[in-house]
Amino acid sequence: MKNDTLSQLDSTKISVPVPVQNTQPATPAPTGILRTERLNVMLFILLIGTLVIVFLFLAKTGKPLTLRRIGGLDAIDEAIGRAAEMGRSILFVPGSMDVDRIQTLAALSILERVGKDSAQYEVPLDVMCRFPLIMTTAQETIKQSYLSAGRPDLYDPSRIRYVTDNQFAYAAAIAGHAVRERTAANFFIGEFFAESLVIAEAGNSTGAIQIAGTAQSHQLPFFLASCDYTLIGEELFAASAYLSREPILLGSILGQDWSKAAFVFMILLGILAAMFGWDGYIQWFNVE
């Protein structure tokens, strides 16, 4: 049942003025096999993809790569260690969206590490999911983590559970769990909406160490105010490489950085285009 207005809050965000408006006439129906009106998107994806793949393979050659320290990821061990000392459990929330979202996949890559550490320190780990498919994926992820930590005996699938797909009922369940169980460490990683502050403040009230991470720019201020560490935007996607330290994954971060440099260059060109009226350049970025 999803006809309630509150569930639509998922897509409600603080309105941001968007000055650019497409005033071009409607594009004629595509005729060829290739949708040429989307060629610009294809070229961008090819550019980013090529850079990422090139650096993936360069990383294989063994050139040492260094990443700047990310406080939120370094604090994972501290949070789990604290939970072990206090003899309390850990709560992991993999966002409010289904497993088809990339942020959820990024959250699962952090869950893998949290699962491994919690198995080593013998700390109970609870995962509360908003969708059943995440529950099964998280169960598999944690099962593998416990296996690789050499503690498959500690794996308890009933601790990874589906709660409800209703946004605020989900938030109430998480807040209630954090307060009742007095969890020592809370991880809120993934895509969140209006419920982010409810769960983060509830966790904060119990004194738990809180690590959050999202690429939702509208929820970041709430997490920054309520959590001890926050992974901001791209840091969330870098987590897998950062935590595993696998050269091949670290290479992809370098590819992302070069892509960012290319985008900065294009933005600078855009400023010049706006100043000198190069409409062709600006129009080329329209996405149909």
Next chain:
Amino acid sequence: MKNNLAILLCGLCGLVIIAAFFLNSPVTTRMQDVLTEWVIVLAGFSYLMGGFSILISHSMRISRRAESWFYSLVLISCLVGMASLGIFVDNGPNSLFQWLFANVQNPMQATMFSLLAFYVTSASYRAFRVKTWLATLLLISALLVMIGKVPIGEIIWSKFPIIAQWILTVPSLAAQRALLVGSALGLIATGLKTLLGIERSWLGR
């Protein structure tokens, strides 16, 4: 072997969806439609698993007489009761099912949502405490935006709404767009790594 099959399926499905976006071909469009239908079917079945998960987890709490087990009993009664009403009785506009939905569930959701006002206050109090010059800057910006967005701000000084709007549309929006570009690149790279099977932490590696 199991993992390789999952990666292969993930890569193939991803490629079909990408191809359907760029190609004007009935074959890829049809394949995309079929995959989308499968997702809906899979999601439908997954809710059965989810329902069982809830029943098992809360039944265990009741049988163990865990702390607050009574609430688990309430949850299971509501779950079974609402499902029975919707499936076996009537879920029309004037049914008991709809009445319960409108008069029990909706107010409870509204209550949770309204808690945000109090949480925003407590979070703002912590965030705006003047400890460093950055926190001071944040406090000043927030005050200006708040004053500029309420009617009394304009009465005090006509420039307050203009300043508030400038903060929102220039420095704030610039920072948001920088975050957005970084996140979008991370998203594409992660998607690519997942499709190629390089990123497999979602499978437990």
